[in-house]
Amino acid sequence: MMYDRILIRYGEISTKGRNRNKFIDKLRKSVRKTLEDFPQVQIESDRERMYVLLNGEDGRKVAERLKKVFGIQSFSLAVKVEKDLDKMKQAALELFRSLYSEGKTFKITAKRSDKTFELDTNEVNYEFGGHLLKNIPGLKVDVRNPDINLQIEIRKEAVYLSAENILGAAGLPVGSSGKAMLMLSGGIDSPVAGYLSMKRGLEVEGIHFASPPFTSERARQKVVDLSAKLAEVSGHFALHIVPFTEIQQAIHKQVPDNYTMTTTRRLMLQIADRLREKFGGLALITGESLGQVASQTLESMYAINEVTSTPILRPLIAMDKTEIMNIAGKIDTLDISNRPYEDCCTVFVPASPKTKPKLEKVKHFESFFDFEPLIEKAVQETERLLVKPGGADSGQEEEDLF
Ligand code: ATP
Ligand code: MG
Numbered sequence: 001m002m003y004d005r006i007l008i009r010y011g012e013i014s015t016k017g018r019n020r021n022k023f024i025d026k027l028r029k030s031v032r033k034t035l036e037d038f039p040q041v042q043i044e045s046d047r048e049r050m051y052v053l054l055n056g057e058d059g060r061k062v063a064e065r066l067k068k069v070f071g072i073q074s075f076s077l078a079v080k081v082e083k084d085l086d087k088m089k090q091a092a093l094e095l096f097r098s099l100y101s102e103g104k105t106f107k108i109t110a111k112r113s114d115k116t117f118e119l120d121t122n123e124v125n126y127e128f129g130g131h132l133l134k135n136i137p138g139l140k141v142d143v144r145n146p147d148i149n150l151q152i153e154i155r156k157e158a159v160y161l162s163a164e165n166i167l168g169a170a171g172l173p174v175g176s177s178g179k180a181m182l183m184l185s186g187g188i189d190s191p192v193a194g195y196l197s198m199k200r201g202l203e204v205e206g207i208h209f210a211s212p213p214f215t216s217e218r219a220r221q222k223v224v225d226l227s228a229k230l231a232e233v234s235g236h237f238a239l240h241i242v243p244f245t246e247i248q249q250a251i252h253k254q255v256p257d258n259y260t261m262t263t264t265r266r267l268m269l270q271i272a273d274r275l276r277e278k279f280g281g282l283a284l285i286t287g288e289s290l291g292q293v294a295s296q297t298l299e300s301m302y303a304i305n306e307v308t309s310t311p312i313l314r315p316l317i318a319m320d321k322t323e324i325m326n327i328a329g330k331i332d333t334l335d336i337s338n339r340p341y342e343d344c345c346t347v348f349v350p351a352s353p354k355t356k357p358k359l360e361k362v363k364h365f366e367s368f369f370d371f372e373p374l375i376e377k378a379v380q381e382t383e384r385l386l387v388k389p390g391g392a393d394s395g396q397e398e399e400d401l402f
Contacts, residue, residue, distance in 0.1 A: 003077040008050040011073035026173035027071040033235030072168030105142035172201030179203040180283040186222040189287030191333040196315040209244040219341035227387040254369040261353035265304040283311040299356040
């Protein structure tokens with residue numbers, strides 16, 4: 001293969017006016033991070049596109065990685081050629097030969113942003129089409145549905161040859177929309193909510209509530225493994241693990257059974273909100289979907305949400321379980337989520353949680369006990385892991401990536 005670079009077309013960021021440079025900068029960082037283990041690659045960018053210079057690295061492998069990066073509309077393996085007609089023809093033929101096998105049809109698609117170039121697009125199509133036909137016996141043109149569409153793009157600085165457009169993951173570059181904290185259980189929904197939030201450009205950190213010894217080491221590992229999957233999108237994923245046992249025990253002592261779920265969620269939300277503040281996020285994210293379970297009725301959300309005015313993003317709110325499971329399958333979290341280990345809410349779940357809790361009642365039940373010291377203690381004792389795509393790392397601080 002003679003490709004020497006990958007040409008990346010920006011997605012929605014091209015519409016972002018003055019913020020464009022910031023977006024390009026974030027995308028550049030995402031691309032650099034995802035290609036960390038290809039030491040030879042170099043990244044160049046301008047306002048219209050980005051180039052990954054391969055310098056000998058395997059273009060196909062690099063392309064596989066780029067498919068997962070948000071903020072890329074499409075990309076192509078390409079080769080850069082000097083703006084000299086003879087050199088261009090020679091390179092076009094060479095590239096074409098590396099892709100051609102007998103029986104394949106082709107067409108040429110020329111694009112010209114440099115209007116001073118000696119040939120216009122029709123002339124380029126004609127000239128290069130003729131050149132290939134002359135040199136490859138039996139070759140046939142098919143302008144409607146060619147097997148090989150050789151693209152010749154003539155720009156000010158050079159000419160770029162490419163033959164396929166690979167669809168990118170679209171969305172916005174991770175980190176370009178700011179930071180939010182994902183409440184990450186071991187279930188199916190919350191990892192999907194995290195993934196979709198990243199797709200809209202959020203940098204996401206996870207918060208998981210664990211209640212050892214009622215929840216097992218394997219339940220914890222499940223969440224670490226889910227985090228490792230989410231880390232594939234952003235290069236790493238910070239996971240906060242909150243020790244929640246003491247609080248759950250206190251709740252069960254203080255609050256009538258059918259209200260424990262509501263109070264549990266309210267306390268989780270308060271702790272998550274403090275961690276959000278501590279680590280500089282501006283929103284919380286959950287995997288809630290309207291009406292799915294008792295805690296996800298409007299009445300429940302109303303009673304639970306009351307503890308904070310921080311925006312709570314619920315990317316799955318209007319999705320059906322099958323739609324969510326479909327995405328979970330695609331992002332490869334479904335099998336991990338389906339492992340049977342119980343999480344803290346399942347262990348302590350009351351026989352019949354209120355589906356329509358009353359805010360005044362829950363506040364009344366909570367008023368007999370001062371949860372504040374326990375909340376603060378849980379925040380202080382929260383452990384922060386930095387999870388990499390391959391698995392966990394107990395490392396402390398990351399480089400300032402976003
Ligand atoms: P999921 O599949 O994400 O667990 P679910 O349908 O099982 O969701 P719930 O268990 O009611 O629904 O949880 C609703 C949301 O609350 C979750 O999507 C998640 O954001 C948050 N959540 C639940 N349990 C935990 C936990 N142990 N740690 C952190 N967040 C949690
Ligand atoms: Mg759950």
